[in-house]
Amino acid sequence: MEQTYGEVNQLGGVFVNGRPLPNAIRLRIVELAQLGIRPCDISRQLRVSHGCVSKILARYNETGSILPGAIGGSKPRVTTPNVVKNIREYKQGDPGIFAWEIRDRLLADGVCDKYNVPSVSSISRILRNKIGNLSQPNQYESSKQPPPQAALSYNHIYPYSYTNAMSPTGTKMGSSPGGPVTAAHVSISRGWPSAHTVSNILGIRAFMDPAAIAGTEGYAPKMEDWGSVNRTFPSAHTVNGIDKSAIEADIKYPQPSSTLSSYVPACAYSPSNQYGVYSGPAGSYVTPGHHWQSQSTSLSHPGSAMTMHGGDIHSPMAFKHPSRDGDRKPPSPLSKQQHEALNSVHGLPLPTSSS
DNA sequence: CACGTAACGGTTGAG
DNA sequence: TCCTCAACCGTTACG
Numbered sequence: 001m002e003q004t005y006g007e008v009n010q011l012g013g014v015f016v017n018g019r020p021l022p023n024a025i026r027l028r029i030v031e032l033a034q035l036g037i038r039p040c041d042i043s044r045q046l047r048v049s050h051g052c053v054s055k056i057l058a059r060y061n062e063t064g065s066i067l068p069g070a071i072g073g074s075k076p077r078v079t080t081p082n083v084v085k086n087i088r089e090y091k092q093g094d095p096g097i098f099a100w101e102i103r104d105r106l107l108a109d110g111v112c113d114k115y116n117v118p119s120v121s122s123i124s125r126i127l128r129n130k131i132g133n134l135s136q137p138n139q140y141e142s143s144k145q146p147p148p149q150a151a152l153s154y155n156h157i158y159p160y161s162y163t164n165a166m167s168p169t170g171t172k173m174g175s176s177p178g179g180p181v182t183a184a185h186v187s188i189s190r191g192w193p194s195a196h197t198v199s200n201i202l203g204i205r206a207f208m209d210p211a212a213i214a215g216t217e218g219y220a221p222k223m224e225d226w227g228s229v230n231r232t233f234p235s236a237h238t239v240n241g242i243d244k245s246a247i248e249a250d251i252k253y254p255q256p257s258s259t260l261s262s263y264v265p266a267c268a269y270s271p272s273n274q275y276g277v278y279s280g281p282a283g284s285y286v287t288p289g290h291h292w293q294s295q296s297t298s299l300s301h302p303g304s305a306m307t308m309h310g311g312d313i314h315s316p317m318a319f320k321h322p323s324r325d326g327d328r329k330p331p332s333p334l335s336k337q338q339h340e341a342l343n344s345v346h347g348l349p350l351p352t353s354s355s
Numbered sequence: 356c357a358c359g360t361a362a363c364g365g366t367t368g369a370g
Numbered sequence: 371t372c373c374t375c376a377a378c379c380g381t382t383a384c385g
Contacts, residue, residue, distance in 0.1 A: 009381060018366035018379050040357055049381050054359060071378045072367025 013047025020068035021048060021056075029053055030060050083118060086111045087126055099123040 006014035015021065025046055032042045039057060043050040060066055083106065090102050099120045106112040118126065 007381090015380055016366085017364065017381080020379055038357075050358070051360075051382075052380050055380080058359085069378050070367095072369075072376085073378095074369040074374095074376070 009047065009049055011044060011047040011049065013049075015048075020071070021052065023066065026056055026066040026068075029056050030066050033057050033060075083111060084126055087123060091127060099127065102127075 006016050009015055020026075025048060028046060029042055029048065032045070033039065033053075037045075039053045040050055042048070043053045046053075056066065086106060086109065087102050090097055090105055094101075100123075102123050103117055103120055106117050112118070
């Protein structure tokens with residue numbers, strides 16, 4: 001599949017089947033929801049299916065992350081190097097040990113938990129294939145530090161890691177001439193610290209207009225760059241950035257502790273490359289002459305606690321807090337304020353009742 | 356009408 | 371290198 005063009009949904013929005021929505025849209029959904037705008041209105045305004053809005057909001061409420069989950073790949077194997085190492089040690093310590101005994105010991109020693117402990121047959125296979133002759137020098141990592149996640153449960157490990165030089169979109173981005181693309185990715189994410197609010201994040205030119213960064217030609221509206229946001233979290237782990245330090249030590253695209261970093265806490269991230277799709281022929285998200293940043297830069301949230309100036313909101317989790325629940329579910333007719341919010345977001349009239 | 360969700364067809368990427 | 375398969379995606383349709 002070379003260039004993937006988006007499809008158009010019933011609302012006239014562009015999407016790519018199988019691929020996540022751009023983070024900008026995801027952010028916008030969350031932001032509008034925080035403004036008290038109803039999901040159905042968000043759906044219509046952003047032209048994203050209500051199912052998707054529902055899903056994204058549900059995920060956000062649950063995890064605090066706007067990011068899509070990690071797509072593709074396989075579960076980490078249970079037979080991690082660490083496990084193999086331990087099995088070997090057990091075997092060395094007691095050559096007559098049974099596989100089931102090894103299994104018990106793995107559990108007892110906390111090497112594995114009940115969810116990721118290898119089966120007896122797996123252990124047998126490990127003994128046979130990987131350990132076999134104990135006198136053999138081990139092709140595994142005798143001294144090498146096993147992945148720290150080795151004993152973690154699956155949910156916590158999705159160790160995506162990309163090198164700086166490598167763009168997950170690399171192959172596809174080949175269509176984009178020149179190398180500045182990768183640099184753009186880096187610079188974008190590095191540029192985050194200057195954007196402290198969702199609004200700014202949404203609005204900053206750097207984010208919305210890759211061309212502004214990459215300085216490349218008509219590449220501008222392509223959404224590939226959104227991937228850079230996703231990619232900032234190579235190490236997926238628990239919610240709300242609990243293990244942030246661990247990540248930050250590791251990540252290739254450090255996510256500054258800005259607002260967005262909490263919007264996109266280290267949830268399993270998707271190295272998504274939303275290649276050019278959303279700017280596709282139907283490109284309703286980023287239409288020529290209607291770049292979001294033009295509106296978003298001035299996106300403000302009139303007279304409410306949601307007024308967001310750069311740096312105002314350091315803890316987007318405040319957004320997440322349901323303390324504003326009272327503000328939610330406004331009366332069905334949107335308030336003027338909400339209309340303004342919507343309009344400022346998309347620059348389109350709010351098609352509340354029409355298709 | 357609003358919303359939650361299952362089904363669906365799709366992509367992705369580790370093994 | 372190619373294949374498999376299980377993860378995720380957003381849309382659609384239904385209740």
